[in-house]
Amino acid sequence: MAATEQDPTGGPGLAELDRMKAFSDGVFAIVITLLVLELRVPSYEPGGLLPALLHEGSAYLAFVVSFVYVGVLWLNHHALLRLLRGTTPALNWINLAILFGVVIIPFPTAVLAAAFTEHGDRYDRQVAVGLYALSAALMSLPWLVVFGYLRRRPEVRAVGIDHAYVRAQTRRPVTGLILYGLAGLLGWLVDPVVGLIAIMVMIAYHAVTSEGIRRRRRPPARGPS
Amino acid sequence: MAATEQDPTGGPGLAELDRMKAFSDGVFAIVITLLVLELRVPSYEPGGLLPALLHEGSAYLAFVVSFVYVGVLWLNHHALLRLLRGTTPALNWINLAILFGVVIIPFPTAVLAAAFTEHGDRYDRQVAVGLYALSAALMSLPWLVVFGYLRRRPEVRAVGIDHAYVRAQTRRPVTGLILYGLAGLLGWLVDPVVGLIAIMVMIAYHAVTSEGIRRRRRPPARGPS
């Protein structure tokens, strides 16, 4: 944090990692908070507040799903940065690509919600599910890149993170890429609702694995106070 | 803060707690600042600025109340994180649930303000007070969960925080759950204005207890400089 921890002529290091964390946390905090801007007080005639609120139900559901999704992405990003000892210019760029995926997530979610509630016919829903699957694929790509980079560059890995551990992590974006693609195909060829359910299953998968990978490790295990 | 403080294979620890703080502070800072977006320059005919501003009075009052409420929640969150030595995946999820309650607070506040000023009749005001009480209950739940978790997991508690202290903290969300529920019932069965006053009393209660719990402790008590 202090300037003396930096290695200004020798490339980025720990202090750089702190700034990457601060910047990333800022982006996550803003994205998860901006979602609330979509929650608007409905206009209504006197006596009509309750039905007006219920009519907006799908917008509220989309808000909750988006909030959970950004939360899951934050937990995954958290777990990623714990693997790093420092950062490099390449990692800064990969991180920007990861944040790009985070920043756009409200958009395909909103398109999906709109297509399934008011505007869309069956073809629109296929397009919306396809757009969502495409966005999810774009979001998985930089995660693939970052784990590949960590496999080739042991010097940026944190103490105790070995090659096998990093390779195990690679399974998640690969699973994401394949299954989001399948969800998109299912939504297009079979039924948009099937694709939608497959996408929700994928969000739950990423939530569970961000937990699951940690659970297999030993707990902090310090004595009771 | 530095990578060497982390325990990357042994689960989250202090560095993780720093990121949780940074993310939470970001969310609080954004929510409290986004409130100002509701303050708009009123449109007016030449010479009509003063009455136009006065007509918006209730929106300005709602802004002040929301600002104080988010500030109170920040102080309570502050006091919560001081109880922790580190964080765990479960605590990360509970914290996301707490932040969910923070992020939505402008919405029921806006519904309430609208129902009591321009749009609503008595039934709408009952609905608005009910929605607010429901939101407050949702907000109290993760606080109940977190204190229960801290009672069962002494290893995540900060040094000097014992079981009795944590149990004493549990009283606040329990009080909140019961009294916000009563405020909702009062607003529905007796009079919406009574419910509204009860809600404002609850906000004041949370403001006073976030202070009061600290006041009972000894002051920093370092010598004068």
Next chain:
Amino acid sequence: MAATEQDPTGGPGLAELDRMKAFSDGVFAIVITLLVLELRVPSYEPGGLLPALLHEGSAYLAFVVSFVYVGVLWLNHHALLRLLRGTTPALNWINLAILFGVVIIPFPTAVLAAAFTEHGDRYDRQVAVGLYALSAALMSLPWLVVFGYLRRRPEVRAVGIDHAYVRAQTRRPVTGLILYGLAGLLGWLVDPVVGLIAIMVMIAYHAVTSEGIRRRRRPPARGPS
């Protein structure tokens, strides 16, 4: 920053001050960035972009003034937090009141800009200058309170900050309170434009004193590298 730096049962301390800084910096960063939302691409007929941009000139000037003002407030807040060793519940509340003044600043600025460009007559401009002076008074009050608090509580002052130094700082909010009041009266009784100029002089005064107080101190004075 680490949990071990905290004094969880003995009241807030250094770690608390870090969170207050992080929260305040977040609020300042968001306010200064949200200002850009007022810069909109004007609508125009083909060939009409340049006059359309020029017509928005006063909105761009208001943006620049607001940016400088929030920047000045950030520098003043910076200088304030350097006086503190730790924080207390009372200081947390005073800081929230200071941030309240920061968060609302875009609103009276926008009212002023609107009254002086399109909507207003002379009476509206008097109201707008009066609103601005009232807001500035509200903003000066918590600064008065915080310096009074620091005079009475030497144990929260940073090392090397004595009573006389804190008292000298008190002069700025007192000057602000009196001169912003005078600016409001001048704007109301003499001419709104005179009040407006007096307000801009006050912003410049706060910019210069946030610098000036530092300049009187010795420079970092480490050897050349």
Next chain:
Amino acid sequence: MAATEQDPTGGPGLAELDRMKAFSDGVFAIVITLLVLELRVPSYEPGGLLPALLHEGSAYLAFVVSFVYVGVLWLNHHALLRLLRGTTPALNWINLAILFGVVIIPFPTAVLAAAFTEHGDRYDRQVAVGLYALSAALMSLPWLVVFGYLRRRPEVRAVGIDHAYVRAQTRRPVTGLILYGLAGLLGWLVDPVVGLIAIMVMIAYHAVTSEGIRRRRRPPARGPS
């Protein structure tokens, strides 16, 4: 970070630099995230989602370009702050001027996108390219100032940063100032599209040099774990 690291009577130092970093990162995080507010779900008739999305294509391209540009500016700012040992009042003001350039970047980008897609004729595009070149010149100026300041003030430079290194950095804003100016002239005198391409080349130049300067240094080069 802790109060003891500060030198409260002797001018700003390391802790001050941390707050400048936190504030700057907050501004960058908010600007890069606010860009997504321009991505709106298009309105469409049933069955018309795909063409409606494709019609918005240029807005999506402008979003991607703006995201990359802000990311590039963040990396450049990153590299700048690594040159500093501490901060001074003058550096705080220069940093505010740099952030001013960052905060306004979405505006000329949006004017440019609008002029090249729907609203504009050839004259409007000349104006838009000119506005963009002018903004870029304004953005380069504080970078020129900051490197000049660092040349004259060795005591604020981080360990290992010498006069020659700082002077080498000056080349980038000078190049930016000249070439953005040329891009504006090309866009005005020859063809707006030529100016637009020249601007995109400049963004790529700043992206490559923020990397390139780092690549010439030795890698972290710690042993494999």
